[in-house]
Amino acid sequence: MNQDEIKTIFDQQAANYDAQWAKTAPIKNCLHFLLDSLFIELPSDARILCVGVGTGVELAHLAQRNSAWRFTAVEPSGPMLDVCRQRAEKEGFASRCRFHEGYLDSLPDTGPHDAATCFLVSQFILDRAARSEFFREISSRLRPGGILASSDLASDVESPEYAVLLRAWMNMMSGADISPEGIERLRKAYANDVGVLPPDTIVSIIQSGGFERPVQFFQAGLIHAWLSKRAPGNASQGRSD
Template sequence: MDKQQLTQLFDQQAPNYDTQWRRMSPINSGLYFFMETILGVLPERAHILCVGAGTGKELLHLARHFPEWRFTAVEPSGEMLNQCRKAVELAGFTSRCDFYQGYVETLPGEEKFDGATSLLVSQFILDQQARSEFFRHIADRLKPGGLLISADLVANIHSDVYEEQLNLWLRLMANAAVSQEDIQRIKAAYSQDVAVLPADNVATIIKAGGFTMPIPFYQAGLIGAFFAHVE
């Protein structure tokens, strides 16, 4: 799936995206709980780059927890960015946020950020060199020592246990009222359109993009998260 197809897919999903995944929110809550502590070392008035911001869930959480922080949301899907903008406006955070439809490598301006988030984004880049370049573009926009939080689907799809892991993950989606049609589509995407890699491989890819060796800090089902500093 190329960039245009991926953007079109998220444009279609945007209006119902948060409703569809609402019952999976405990996974996000655990991730955000760790993010608060990891990013809490940043300056009181930090500026955070949210790459692939989607509907703005992590942005909203961090904005509530760190009332002096500013945010720049970067998202290629115009419909997802519209949902993000609406949610930010409803929460009263518009004055602290900038919105950019596009990719991090085309983000205008030269401002350097204190930290960045990239949640369930890089997994859609199938080529590992291109995936490292994605992280390089993020590193280029961070201040020296800037912090990255990255989360993606993480698993060894060639291991003896992967089928059981995948089945459990799909059952979680079913319990969260995700439709069977969507579950089958997601299962097919994992084998064709999503780069599900072992944790060590993901860490190596991030490091090659200009970061210190990433430290894994959270795993829930197939979602694994890391933090790293600009090297």
């Protein structure tokens, strides 16, 4: 699938997205629990870039715990971003957010951010050079020493381990009330439309995108998450408050 096809799918799922995946919340909650400890040394007035923010779950988590942080929420799906904006308004932190419907390359220069999140996003970029450039777009919007917390589906799909993890993953989806038809669509998507790569390969892609070698801090089934620090000498945009 190309970007427009992926965007259309998320457009269609936006209204029920959170409810659909509610039973997988323990994975999300654990990831966010660890994220707090990784971001704890950020400035009290930190600026956070949320790439592919979706319905804004991780943005809300961070905003609730850090009352002076400001956020740039980037999401190509208008309906998903609408849900994110509604969440921010309902929970009282919308005034600290800048909402951008589109991709990073169309985000106006608002100055560097102290940190970024990018959860389950880069896996939809199948071309490795383009995937590396995607991370370079993120790194260019971070201050020197800025950090990125990112996650993607990852595994060596040719290995026996992948067969075990994939079976367990699909069983988990079934337990989360995903229909048999939906499970089969996911299985086909993982084979054709999602860049499920070995973890070391993803580490290399992130590193070639302007970061120091990432450190894996989380794994739950096929989801892996890394903490990356912007490499010295990678040009960033000028600060504008």
